[in-house]
Amino acid sequence: MASLAGKAALVTGGGSGIGRAASVALGRAGARLLLFGRNEPALRATAELVAATGAEVGIRAGDVTRSADVQACAVEALERLGSIDVLFNNAGIEGPVAPLVEYPEDEFERVVAVNVRGVFLGLRHVLPVMLRQRSGSIINAGSVASERGLPGTAAYNASKHAILGLTRTAAAEVAQHGVRVNAVLGGMIDTRMLRSLVSEMTGGDMEAGMALVAAVAPQGRVGSPEEVAEVVAFLASDAASFVNGVAWPVDGGALATMGNAS
Numbered sequence: 001m002a003s004l005a006g007k008a009a010l011v012t013g014g015g016s017g018i019g020r021a022a023s024v025a026l027g028r029a030g031a032r033l034l035l036f037g038r039n040e041p042a043l044r045a046t047a048e049l050v051a052a053t054g055a056e057v058g059i060r061a062g063d064v065t066r067s068a069d070v071q072a073c074a075v076e077a078l079e080r081l082g083s084i085d086v087l088f089n090n091a092g093i094e095g096p097v098a099p100l101v102e103y104p105e106d107e108f109e110r111v112v113a114v115n116v117r118g119v120f121l122g123l124r125h126v127l128p129v130m131l132r133q134r135s136g137s138i139i140n141a142g143s144v145a146s147e148r149g150l151p152g153t154a155a156y157n158a159s160k161h162a163i164l165g166l167t168r169t170a171a172a173e174v175a176q177h178g179v180r181v182n183a184v185l186g187g188m189i190d191t192r193m194l195r196s197l198v199s200e201m202t203g204g205d206m207e208a209g210m211a212l213v214a215a216v217a218p219q220g221r222v223g224s225p226e227e228v229a230e231v232v233a234f235l236a237s238d239a240a241s242f243v244n245g246v247a248w249p250v251d252g253g254a255l256a257t258m259g260n261a262s
């Protein structure tokens, strides 16, 4: 396991799914944490799991689309933890499933606000701290949807493509200052978000839907949030000291085959 002993980490969307699993993995690797998200009781529940690893952990409720919330969170992290060595820019929403020609305009804006503006604001407010420190590692939550079109998910898909642009641009801007910026591309990962998408796409037939998404990966199953969390902890750590600007799939081989002629 990668070591994060002595490091301070900020996780957005830490109350559930991949953010919760990553918070626990970062804590277990030795990091001190501040968890940020919209849902305070959920953050509290994650904090209990993190504390059980022996890690120091705090929570802060807020919205990643609000610059003042994200800035205040970065200030609190610095005050409480003394540094920000790791940012997992993870908060995201899936939006509705609809053909592009019917996609509701307000929903498009809502998804882009959380998934793109939210990640931009994390970078915008945390990078100055890391640049002053001349060290840090940021991991942005991309997706296999960062690399492929997925019918019915125009806003989500566009937003996850944008994560690659933000990741690569940020990495190129800050690499010479000791800061790394990477993306982790989850495949079909068993969380509330995947189950909500599957339910919408199949009209509620979860058994058939989960079997369909499991078949997307050559490994023939969905992934767990913990499997993504392990890669996040590695990218966060100095073990990944020469890994920068990459989009790292955790997808059971899905991107190796998606879109190939069969």
Ligand SMILES: NC(=O)c1ccc[n+]([C@@H]2O[C@H](COP(=O)([O-])OP(=O)(O)OC[C@H]3O[C@@H](n4cnc5c(N)ncnc54)[C@H](O)[C@@H]3O)[C@@H](O)[C@H]2O)c1
Binding pocket: 012, 013, 014, 015, 016, 017, 018, 019, 036, 037, 038, 039, 042, 062, 063, 064, 065, 090, 091, 092, 093, 114, 118, 141, 142, 143, 144, 185, 186, 187, 188, 189, 190, 191, 192, 193, 194
């Ligand atoms: N589950 C998958 O299959 C999958 C695959 C690839 C990528 N991802 C990405 O992983 C990330 C986590 O998703 P998940 O699957 O754990 O789903 P999830 O719904 O369990 O987690 C999303 C978290 O983000 C928080 N959040 C949403 N909007 C917010 C806002 N405006 N401000 C602050 N927090 C907010 C939620 O409260 C929640 O805790 C997302 O960015 C998602 O797009 C998920």
